[in-house]
Amino acid sequence: MRALLFKEWIKLRPWLALLVVGHLTFAVWFFLSMRQEFRVEHAEIIFHQASRIGRLFYDDLRYVPLVTGALLGVAQFLPEVSRGRLRLAMHLPVPLGALMAGHLALGLAALLVLLAFDLGALAVTVGVFFPAPFVASAVATALPWMLAGVAAYLGAALVLLEPVRWRQALNLVVVGGVIWLCHLSNAYGAYDLALPGLVLLTVLIAPAALLAAARFRDGAVS
């Protein structure tokens, strides 16, 4: 598995660098835009908008995890499936399930680091301008967005690993459905009670992606 980590690291290195720079830029921009809000508007009005009117000052973060997950998934699996390069890894002396789980675990780990950074940046920025309850609310509100990022990553694997074209389209619809469920509401804290079910749905994409990989290995006869 260390060798796998080595390979994935070399492959994803440029993409990870791009993503890290992107997320850092976003974090800085987010902080500055928040500060700007407080410069042009009275703080008490902003507080009222944030807590009572439900304006999300961090709404720009909404699709960042989604794009990150999808990009990471495509960067990781597109080179593997192009020309069937994944066959090289599939012939390594390791069971298929472990091999694919290893790939997914490495990508997920990288994604979770990025998403944790986003949540951290959100918490710090909100925490600078607002008291703790706002931070808790902002993090809770951003969690389904983070989940959408995970779904997008696993979904990229599910779509790309599937060898049959129409099934790729179907998988895309499935992943799109899960991501849609993560973005149903604009209200803060709306997902507080719904998150466990969504986590379960998102987690289901992982074994489905393993099935797609097995189908890839077996030449897609079904």
Added chain:
Amino acid sequence: MTSAETGDAGSEPRVSAAVAPAAVAVEGLTHRYGPRIIHEDLSFTVGTGRILGLLGKNGVGKTTLIKILMGFLAPNAGRCRVLGEPSHRLSPATKRRIGLVFEGHLAYDFLSIAETERFFAAWYPRWRRDLFYDLVDRLDLPRTHRVGHLSEGQRSQVVLATVMAQDPDLLILDDYTMGLDAGYRRLFLDFLVHFARADGKTLLVTSHVVQDMERLVDDVLILRRGSPPLQTTLDDFLGRFRRYRLPAEAVPAALPPSCETLHALQPEVDGSLSVFAFAEPAAVSAALAGHGLNAGMLIETPMTLEDAFVGYTGTY
């Protein structure tokens, strides 16, 4: 003819092969895509230590068969065992003993030469770093060079080095010649022959350059559409399969049909007729005479493997 070099040593199974079980055993293999039957009840074996060339024209299921043997296609029916295990359910231990060269010399484009070595070395306890760099350093490239930036020929060398360094017992090569110019083809072949012969490896190769096979293989498995495959030693095939030529003036307008004795009759561009057969000259003459042809002018002409392959499988 190369029978002088390969000689008896090539046609007779080597001692190790006689006691060891077959490296590849295919039994009653059937595969179809929808209604299209690709293979039906195909059976053959590759003895341990043998080098088998899988030959056949495009569309006879070579690729399908190689996919099945490599474990990337589950057959509809029948058994395909590689080193004693079903080819699409290989244990990691067995996979470690099999080296695969995929069509187009698949490699990780994003790794450098040194990274490729480092990555693959981790999986193979018998990894032979010396062998890898022996081959690769001949390219005279920095080891930090990325595989994706190599030419097809250079990449083929890296791929071969990777597979050879694994020190596998069985190598399966899917059309290693594709995209290679004559120089790299020769280089690849030389290394491969040397490697296989020196260490008694079992090889299963396909190539669309049939001529190369003559220098490499012990055995041939020739697939033909609509008829059972022919498996034999190279020497047996080249020794028994013959070409006879009938000059243009002796060729009638209506050719006799091919039969048991007359494997194939093929009009040449100069008007003469090539008759391919496993039979002795006398039997062929008799068969031709039986169809009213003047077999007196029949001459046996020597053939290369390619000639024989084309004669056996037909031009179209």
Added chain:
Amino acid sequence: MTRALGWLAMVLLLTVLSAIVLPRLYEMAFARDIAPTYLFFSPVAKTFIFREHRGDHDFSYASADGETYDRRGFEQLLPFMYHRNMELWGLLPVEIDGQLFDRDAMRDSLQVFELKAREITDRRPDIPVYALLDAAPGRAGLSFPEDVFRMTRSRIEFIDVDVNRLDEPLTERFTRALREAGFVFPARLVAGRQTILKPFDAGVFLVDADGSVFHLRREGDAPRVTRTPIPRNLGIRHIKIVENARPDLLGLILADSGRLFLLTMPDYQLVALPTQGYDPDRMDYRLVVNPVNPTATFGHAIVHGVAMTPDFEPIADYARAAPDATTTRQARIAGALFPFVLALDDEAGPYLRWRILWNGWPALIGIALSLAAFALVSRLRGASLRDALPGVVIVAVTGVFGLIAVLASPWLRSR
């Protein structure tokens, strides 16, 4: 193993998604829009009258006694509600129960209190940080202070919003004032109308750890705390402050038991409101106060109405089933087609919740048809019973959703 697990995962994903999406699409395509029934008590006719929607913009106006009206006739029976129309039609002043009401009297006496299920504190996410407005700002109009407060385990903390830092003196002052009034930390509930768009500010109501209700106001930076006589054992779930023009009726108080009270000022007396059949989690409660017959209405599928005397003694009640959307042909087909509906929505509050609505026995028809279709496909594909069994189980439980999922998933076959 990997394959079986992957198959199950794929089937579950497809089943869940179709159970959410298909009924939605079906409803979008076929469902008829049915508006709720509006029920009133006419202080003129002394009977319940209602407006009912039967689909396709077909409204009917009628009374509980079976009278029907046109729209104008209907509105004339509700002179307080439609006092502006009454004035336009030249029907004012009007005499009801021996009292004469002109336009101004009608306008000033009409007051509407509403408690929607989605408003209840524990039914909505909240950021528990509040503004305590200056009740006596010394100028016209209210404005937000430059601080907010939140309740911690042991005190009321004021935070300066400009620097996002604790205001210790203010925190100290208000905490001491609360403690001196007998407030026991931590607070259970904070209630106030967080807006400056209201005629006056009544401050906030706090329920302490013991259940006592305190009324906290602010004048400048000085706290004004009143311990109310509201019983400690009431079990208050929600307080809705309605700072209307009439300060004597201040708001509604909902108890855990589902009982609802009108909060009156200045003595914090509670007036029990009729709640027979009221479910705060599913129904919106509406109290229309006029000087003759205050009326409470609540409920969707069955609309309840209770008319009262001016001092809120019930005198008449009525319940009417709304024209039911589930009896339409399209709804019956949906009930048979889909064994259940899965929803992730915010039907009664901002919280998104997973809901499963079972469609009952008619769903067996859909399940049977789905099973038959699955059996047919399995046969065409030449699957053995053993291969088809997992699919049969899925379809038997989830009907058409499972059928779609199993057919769309890669065929599971034992090798």
